[in-house]
Amino acid sequence: xxxxxxxxxxxxxxGVMADxxxxxxxxxxxxxxxxxxxxxxxLRDGIDHIRRALRPGxxxxxxxxxxxxxxxQRPNALWALALNFKSHIAETGLTxxxxxxxxxxxxxxxxxxxxxxxxxxxxELARAYDYEGELGxxxxxxxxxIPIDHALEHVAGYTCLNEGSVREYQIQNRxxxxxxxxxxxxxxxxxxxxxxELGDPEYQAVVTxxxxxxxxxxxxxxxxxxxxxxxxxxxxxxxxxxxxxIAMGTPGALRPxxxxxxxxxxxxxxxxxxxPGLVHMHPGDxxxxxxxxxxxxxxxxxxxxxxxxxxx
Amino acid sequence: xxxxxxxxxxxxxxGVMADxxxxxxxxxxxxxxxxxxxxxxxLRDGIDHIRRALRPGxxxxxxxxxxxxxxxQRPNALWALALNFKSHIAETGLTxxxxxxxxxxxxxxxxxxxxxxxxxxxxELARAYDYEGELGxxxxxxxxxIPIDHALEHVAGYTCLNEGSVREYQIQNRxxxxxxxxxxxxxxxxxxxxxxELGDPEYQAVVTxxxxxxxxxxxxxxxxxxxxxxxxxxxxxxxxxxxxxIAMGTPGALRPxxxxxxxxxxxxxxxxxxxPGLVHMHPGDxxxxxxxxxxxxxxxxxxxxxxxxxxx
Numbered sequence: 001x002x003x004x005x006x007x008x009x010x011x012x013x014x015g016v017m018a019d020x021x022x023x024x025x026x027x028x029x030x031x032x033x034x035x036x037x038x039x040x041x042x043l044r045d046g047i048d049h050i051r052r053a054l055r056p057g058x059x060x061x062x063x064x065x066x067x068x069x070x071x072x073q074r075p076n077a078l079w080a081l082a083l084n085f086k087s088h089i090a091e092t093g094l095t096x097x098x099x100x101x102x103x104x105x106x107x108x109x110x111x112x113x114x115x116x117x118x119x120x121x122x123x124e125l126a127r128a129y130d131y132e133g134e135l136g137x138x139x140x141x142x143x144x145x146i147p148i149d150h151a152l153e154h155v156a157g158y159t160c161l162n163e164g165s166v167r168e169y170q171i172q173n174r175x176x177x178x179x180x181x182x183x184x185x186x187x188x189x190x191x192x193x194x195x196x197e198l199g200d201p202e203y204q205a206v207v208t209x210x211x212x213x214x215x216x217x218x219x220x221x222x223x224x225x226x227x228x229x230x231x232x233x234x235x236x237x238x239x240x241x242x243x244x245x246i247a248m249g250t251p252g253a254l255r256p257x258x259x260x261x262x263x264x265x266x267x268x269x270x271x272x273x274x275x276p277g278l279v280h281m282h283p284g285d286x287x288x289x290x291x292x293x294x295x296x297x298x299x300x301x302x303x304x305x306x307x308x309x310x311x312x
Numbered sequence: 313x314x315x316x317x318x319x320x321x322x323x324x325x326x327g328v329m330a331d332x333x334x335x336x337x338x339x340x341x342x343x344x345x346x347x348x349x350x351x352x353x354x355l356r357d358g359i360d361h362i363r364r365a366l367r368p369g370x371x372x373x374x375x376x377x378x379x380x381x382x383x384x385q386r387p388n389a390l391w392a393l394a395l396n397f398k399s400h401i402a403e404t405g406l407t408x409x410x411x412x413x414x415x416x417x418x419x420x421x422x423x424x425x426x427x428x429x430x431x432x433x434x435x436e437l438a439r440a441y442d443y444e445g446e447l448g449x450x451x452x453x454x455x456x457x458i459p460i461d462h463a464l465e466h467v468a469g470y471t472c473l474n475e476g477s478v479r480e481y482q483i484q485n486r487x488x489x490x491x492x493x494x495x496x497x498x499x500x501x502x503x504x505x506x507x508x509e510l511g512d513p514e515y516q517a518v519v520t521x522x523x524x525x526x527x528x529x530x531x532x533x534x535x536x537x538x539x540x541x542x543x544x545x546x547x548x549x550x551x552x553x554x555x556x557x558i559a560m561g562t563p564g565a566l567r568p569x570x571x572x573x574x575x576x577x578x579x580x581x582x583x584x585x586x587x588p589g590l591v592h593m594h595p596g597d598x599x600x601x602x603x604x605x606x607x608x609x610x611x612x613x614x615x616x617x618x619x620x621x622x623x624x
Contacts, residue, residue, distance in 0.1 A: 074386055077419040082487055096485060103489025105417040107389040109551065125548060142624035144495075150621065169549055173408060175394055175487060177415025182549040183456075236437060237481060237494040239421065239624055309462065312454035312551055 041242030084249025114189030128167035128271030132250035133208030218251030253277035353554030396561025426501030440479035440583030444562035445520030530563030565589035
């Protein structure tokens with residue numbers, strides 16, 4: 001089952017994909033359910049409430065007529081992993097513990113939904129605005145001190161995630177802080193695919209494309225810390241809650257093809273680590289993150305407003 | 313004006329302190345206002361709506377009959393600063409940029425309210441559970457690219473904050489991650505004091521007491537980065553929102569008095585940096601963070617549940 005959050009034509013709510021192009025509105029098939037995914041996940045039986053309400057003949061809406069929103073809105077925590085693929089560790093030249101995952105947080109406002117614009121900082125602020133294709137793991141059932149062999153029972157499903165990062169800010173000091181939390185700098189979607197449908201994500205791959213050129217591709221089995229071990233680790237200190245998400249980290253850059261001038265010319269790179277095959281995101285770029293068997297998150301990059309004072 | 317979030321006797325909502333022991337309920341003097349501080353701050357004129365509704369003769373409730381809650385609930389961002397006092401930098405032996413503040417995030421669930429129990433991890437997980445007395449800055453008015461000389465116009469007010477930290481987890485890898493986000497490991501309160509009442513926090517001091525012994529005391533003018541510069545910095549990348557908070561960092565330990573065996577005996581310390589005058593928090597301790605002229609946040613430490621699997 002693929003669950004979306006949609007908006008448009010004066011409507012908003014949860015939907016379930018009926019096929020590749022259409023969805024049914026949860027509010028129409030199950031008007032007794034709450035209208036946000038976090039609230040549904042908080043119910044006993046969680047997302048199964050939606051599954052049970054599905055039946056043939058429900059009215060189908062065309063996906064292209066609506067906007068997809070980040071379906072988690074404002075959970076308690078959006079966890080993220082740094083340096084969780086050996087290929088990314090190698091290209092950055094950074095070190096990380098092999099015993100404990102490297103964890104930081106992002107705010108809800110740092111993420112947009114599928115097809116919403118990603119905001120590229122104005123060049124006078126930063127130039128190294130980078131994609132990070134990742135698996136997003138959505139918690140379905142609360143738990144504390146979760147054993148590794150029970151961890152996947154706490155996962156509602158998975159999504160594609162672009163953990164967009166502003167490198168100049170990320171390295172201004174020891175903690176990543178603002179560089180991982182620029183306004184609308186990341187994205188997730190297009191949907192939550194339930195865990196039963198995707199199966200074990202270890203068998204899938206993450207792929208990132210910029211303007212059609214594949215820039216990252218790695219099997220998810222290459223992760224240093226897999227989903228069960230990270231779920232278990234976080235729950236040692238923190239009650240994982242329905243609607244929390246974990247961004248599992250990004251792989252390194254693919255070697256650029258011989259004719260790929262942009263990917264080969266590292267003099268065009270402004271970030272702290274320069275590596276062949278890495279390109280920054282610029283206004284107008286189309287960036288895709290695919291998790292195989294799950295779907296493709298696609299966003300166009302737009303220029304953020306100039307760096308002038310404004311009161312919102 | 314001092315604004316609280318109260319709960320008890322089947323009621324919950326915002327209150328305004330009438331004197332040291334009583335408060336009036338905002339819902340009774342201004343039933344048209346929303347019932348959460350973030351929603352009030354989001355209104356045009358924000359907290360002034362509450363101020364205008366105050367009048368003599370409103371029913372007063374006794375503070376001691378109610379529980380105080382974290383008054384921000386779930387804002388988009390709870391920012392925090394690492395190493396923002398020279399005395400704390402010196403005692404840790406760590407380095408930090410003098411040009412850019414060191415920023416990380418905490419989740420709402422890592423904080424409790426005034427007089428609610430702080431949770432000490434079970435000793436098999438961690439022993440270096442430390443207080444950090446800090447100034448909390450609450451954003452009132454949204455803004456982006458805020459110039460330093462306009463920054464205080466975006467501040468609704470201030471609070472006392474205990475940025476409780478689990479050192480063993482904080483140092484497991486490069487990013488603080490979980491060690492700064494243990495469940496109910498920190499606190500803020502007892503109230504939001506509006507900026508007009510406190511004035512410039514540079515003229516105040518932060519004081520931390522454990523079981524009546526003063527362990528931290530520093531003028532807020534000792535901060536490496538002051539409130540306006542941090543507000544301005546964050547707004548370069550992020551739209552600061554009403555109800556966001558910034559924890560401004562903690563000072564170093566005071567030298568222990570000659571008869572203070574606990575404070576002098578650094579062999580009792582389990583953390584990564586050992587310094588005279590630092591004591592860890594243990595179940596039963598009473599920990600106070602005072603911001604002078606603002607108030608005292610007081611919490612008793614309780615033992616968190618043992619590290620056994622539970623589904624919440």
